[in-house]
Amino acid sequence: MATSYTHLEEVSSKTLYLNIVIFIEIRLVSELVFQDIPQVELLQCLGRGYLKQNLLRAIRLWVWLRSLYADNQDRVVLDDSFSYANWRDAFFTPTHPKGEEIPLIHDSDCPCIKTTAQWLFNEKTGIVASQWQKSILAYTGIDASALDKLLQQRLFGVTRRSLQADLEILAQLGWLVYKYQKYYRVYEFPPRPITAKDDVTATKIGAYELNFMHEDLAAIAEYHSQKINGVQRFFLKLDYVIPHSTLDAVEDLECELRQLWAKTPVPPIELTYGSARLRDKVDCIVYPVCIYYVQRAVYLCAYGQSPQKQSDWYNFRLDHIQSMTCLEWTNLKLPLNLLRDYQKTSLPTPDYIALEMSKAWGFDFYLPSQLMLLRFEREFCDRYIKGTERHETFKEISYDEVKRLIQCEIKQPQQQQALLTILSKRSPTDAYYQVFIRYQDHQHRDNNIVMRLRAWQPKVEVLTPWDLRQSFAVDIATQFQMYHN
Template identity: 80%
Template sequence: MRTSYTHLEEVSSKMLYLGIIIFIETRLVSELVFQDIPDIELLQCLGHGYLKQNLIRAIRLWVWLRSLYGSEGASLYGDNQDRVVLDDSFSYADWRNAFFGSTHPKGEKIPPIHDSHCPCAKTTAQWLFSEKTGIVASQWRKVILAHTGIGESELDTLLQRRLFGVTRRSLQGDLEILAKLGWLVYKYQKYYRVSEFPARPVTTKDQASAVKVGAYELSFMHEDLVGLAEDHSQKINGVQRFFLKLDYVIPRSTLDAVEDLQYQLRQLWVKTPVPPVKLTYGSARLANNVDCIVYPVCIYYVQRAVYLCAYGESPQKDTNWYNFRLDRIRSLFALEWTDPKLPSNLQQQYQQKSLPNPDNIALQMSKAWGFDFYLPSQLMLLRFDRQFCDRYVKGTERHDTFEEITYQQVQRLIQREIKQPQQQALLKVLAKRSQTDAYYQARIRYQDNEHRDNNLVMRLRAWQPKVEVLTPWDLRQSFAADAATQFMLYHN
């Protein structure tokens, strides 16, 4: 009997232990609290990057998350708490019965307004703008209009729609999207709350109130354009008076692919740590597709296209950095930091916790003119026709290092910076030029004619024949050859 009693005691202890573990795990799941506000970044994630088409659904998914993980004491509707009472595994019908009023229709059709207190009667605006959410309607609208391309009248219409005045099929689709995005787990024909939220950009109510909407929207723009955009982005007496025209050479056939890439990158950038990626790139220089493993740092719009600035491998495997044009990236998928295929320079930066960030790129671009910031910096000397310079160059900003200098300063720079025999040749050229012409110096990104910033070269070509490149010598020779070829095309 003593042995049996001891055995029973052990079994009871194990059951108690397992019960405690199950209780703790259940509490960990149930204590997750979702209090994010529906800012542009969260809505982009919930709308899979296509907010113009998916804005209403993205907002509805935000309310779904409040109903599944929200605080138990702060409601968005009526006198009920945010989080509905559900088991940790539930079906759509379980959620519907807990979320809607008792008289809510259970059929397939869009429910009519049957009870003004039922959540299905509330408009999108009522869900968004209240003391409980703390969202300022004018600021939120301004951000949405700036980022989605939706017109004001269209947005007004969307805000007056009943957010949950949709079919059962649409709500079932919402659940499937949440499971696909990692907010729920679906198994055994039931949905389960997660024990850890998926990575996403987080802005709380308190953080949002501390951020000026204008700065949040426009901080990525040139500082002189920010004020212009803030002052004139809205219509004046119903008429839009400010327009920003940018040349964009990305073909329409690749726009969807480029948008998908940007969405993928947003999803990667909210992870901690941000993972490395393997991409396949259609290199114009190599005339072939090439695989590169890189750490994605940021994206830039420069000279008619969008680029991913990344550290790791370049297509030619000759630099650690490269600017990949997004429309030429054929595929991109994330890797693990433990992957043995990672290049040694990337592994080293990760192990030393010194992975580059966008500030590194901005600093390098400030040091020399050119977007290919990873190329060596060289002195550039230019001579302009004086009248042309006074009309179109003088008084404009090209780069921090671009400045007018005197004829004598050019002479001294050639003597100090340029090696023989190019130095002697350039001094002879300078001796034949007028001292009344305009002379400029700058630091540029240039290694040789195979490794040069083509955007800068295009800028110089646009100034021809009113500009003469004195240095770098190789670039001068290249321009001379181009001029000779062009002359032959037009001669006779």
């Protein structure tokens, strides 16, 4: 009898110990709150590395975690230990089927009828649908129409076996503990990329503000901007040539422009500008449209007067602006073109600038558009040019198409004949490209394009425009003499 009593005492002690451990774990668990939003990195973890194949399950596991660890009404009421049946009864409505089949639509309030899109895009999550879809498409390579079909599927319109498998996966991934044929919430979440619900507002703002970037770069910045396990892994390095001595002045100008753009109507301004081309100071009255970061500096795109007084538009480099004064629309000094467009309520917008830049390569969008024909060495082109994006109008063409364009577009007979002679000495197997560029003459050209062409030398040959070709020939001859001597 003594032995039996001792055995019972040991069993009782072990049971008490286990109950104490579980109680301590549950007390710790009560402090855990799951606020993560389903960004690509988290879904990749929940999909166990196969997000393209497991996207719906990964999203469903995210909803599971909200039901288990949320800090609001999304968290279902469960005992300290629970089974699948306990969770099912707490999560779904009482009329939800308990069989093995995929549940039919039976109750308008049952969570099993909600589509994937409804779980993702709502006021509680704060997820911006377009930005989220863009990041998923970029990461997984899923076709847009296929993703749309997935979003319209009922996320929990699956079999009991699938939901039971979800529980098992959560336990395998460390989100639950399975013991004694029951599931327990954990007291420490497993490592994962974190984007908390508290960060949603900042994420939405960031997603909106990233619209000023190239859409592909914006997508990269958006889903890499958050730290992963506390470590920043994405960095953007840009050359910025503004000297430190003028940084404060540039920031002051940017602040003043923001204040001006907040006014209704936006007022005109008078600039005192240090023109590198004129090598002098000049006063210009303009309407400020927008600012661009282009090739190592920030520019104000403005309409009204240019430094040379030859154009209605000009890109003013901010660190060259020496002063800026706000004017009234009643000021008698306003140029006629500016006053006329103000009275017609037809002042230009940033959309106009974007449209003009899409028509031809170059930031100086106010210069005339001209056809440029280029020849690349085939091996160089295949390695560094083919498959890259330079501009909407930049495309490879055939040798015969180059000949046709020279005959059609070059109106000066001597230039046309000279180019055709040059072309006849070039190999048809080389790579030929056409692109429209912003170019007027040697003095009025987009220097960023010139710098790009120089970077490609000697693997590129400019065929047209003719005077740009000639200027390159002079530069190369001068350079040769310098190094030859």
